[in-house]
Amino acid sequence: MIEMDSAVNHNNRSISLDGEHLTLEQVLLVARNNAPVKLHISGKEKLLKSRKIVERIISSGEVAYGITTGFGKFSDISISTEDCSTLQKNIIMSHACGVGEPLPQEVVRAMMLLRANSLAKGYSGVRLELVELLLGMLNSGIHPVVPCKGSVGASGDLIPLSHIALAMIGMGEVEYQGKRMASQEALRQAGLCPISLTAKEGLALINGTQYMCALGSLAVADALELFKSASIAAVMTFESLEGIPNAFDPRVHEVRPHQGQSLCAKLMLKLLQGSELLERKKHKRVQDAYTLRCIPQVHGASLDAINYVKGVLETEINSATDNPLIFPDGGDVISGGNFHGQPLALALDFLAMAVSELGSISEVRIERMVNPSLNGELPPFLTRNGGLNSGLMLL
Structure with a gap:
């Protein structure tokens, strides 16, 4: 198993390898924080x-x-x-x-x-x-x-x-x-x-x-951080455009129980809690545009995809990808194809799609904020003295 010494500081947690239990979080500790690594006794024996x-x-x-x-x-x-x-x-x-x-x-x-x-x-x-x-x-x-x-x-x-x-x-x-x-x-x-x-x-x-795995592991870590940033940006946009929080009602997501969607809806409600803008707003419309109303559905699907890729990588980083493989218990040496990168290639293409969708819906929300035909009571292009100032027109 992996042993991590919680008694030392974050940058110096010792990670012990046995080929079976390495996690992406531990890969990050070594790759980016220079955490020390050693062989577990079971790894030595094998x-x-x-x-x-x-x-x-x-x-x-x-x-x-x-x-x-x-x-x-x-x-x-x-x-x-x-x-x-x-x-x-x-x-x-x-x-x-x-x-x-x-x-x-x-x-x-x-x-x-x-x-x-x-x-x-x-x-x-x-x-x-x-x-x-x-x-x-x-x-x-x-x-x-x-x-x-x-x-x-x-x-x-x-x-x-x-x-x-x-x-x-x-x-x-x-x-x-x-x-x-x-x-x-x-x-x-x-x-x-x-x-x-x-x-x-x-x-x-x-x-x-291991090259594919290294790039993929770092990309998944960055994608999860990007998801957090995208969620916070979505909440800020939602609040600025005085969105209708009813779309995040848990009952809506219980009847379509994708894990990522439900988590995103809960996250939106949590981040919007206590918003003075939304509490005092009386909406004349009955529902918002897709870019606001469908945040849990779009962000949630990307989160599910990122977590799926994380699972693929955590299987791969604890796999034997050599050829031939040696099976000590029976003494057999078998040629196979565990070096083939197809499982990673498909998963990482999926990751690219998931991340691009976070960017896509964010871009459209920005358009709603700056476009005077869509941004409600916000000033055109988010600037005072429009005409004298162009604001964010070029966005």
Whole structure:
């Protein structure tokens, strides 16, 4: 499970990984607040257990994809025991070919955390010291320089993750203590040593969806904050336009019980409580325009969508996305496609739609406020001395 030490301050809560219980809130603590991370004892045990299967394969000479064979089209080519380490180093060097501006630090930190958590699940067969180095770099503030372009998606995030792995083997560049430098030098300054990859480890470091997950996790967090801001702005607009609160009556939403809609209606009533403008207003109209009356329906649908995407991401960040997967209990090595990004791609497209709808209805409410044909008793374009002043005409 995840352990969080509530006795320390918000920025230094220690997060313990086991591959099963990481939350988006904890991802944010690490990505944006530099919370320290460690392996839970159960994560260590699972790592040791799965590694034994890889060592068995090497010692017995069994054929297993990516361990004793080449990759992709070269999967039918056998790799000798002597060349296993070279194979893993070579895939990192060949796949670290991203282009474009470096990713923001918070994205790289999230990627490092998520990859460590996936490996701690115990289905990748890497050594304990590899995950400990990854977390050591994260806790020391050594952030690999990862170009923003190059992810494949259908084959996971091979290229961005390769740039993180490159730094772990003492190659490539990192950002450390405000400077961009060679990874080997940063590791030396932090008292860490680059790792020499052994069987399965290069492939295990780069096979996954952690770039997509990192971007998605941060986007969901920002979307939830945006929802709060959009709700407050909606209430202020509603009050300024002297809306009719009856549309938020709980009975209306009980007969169409979408969770987000009901929550938004309750939120609107709570935020409007005590409004002097609405208490003294006697309305001549019987109902408001859609942009005011349908706030719970529109905002609520977006909230439900954001929470759905959050659920997808929290499943993904606690998933094994490697290939092949190693099942220690039976000793089986199975090739599959858990690296495929389709579950995230569809969910994140849904997130984009949900956020855009919050913007769309907000834009129309702004139009009602500034348009003299629609804004009731408010001054045209919200300015005094119209004509002399143009106010917000250009909105």
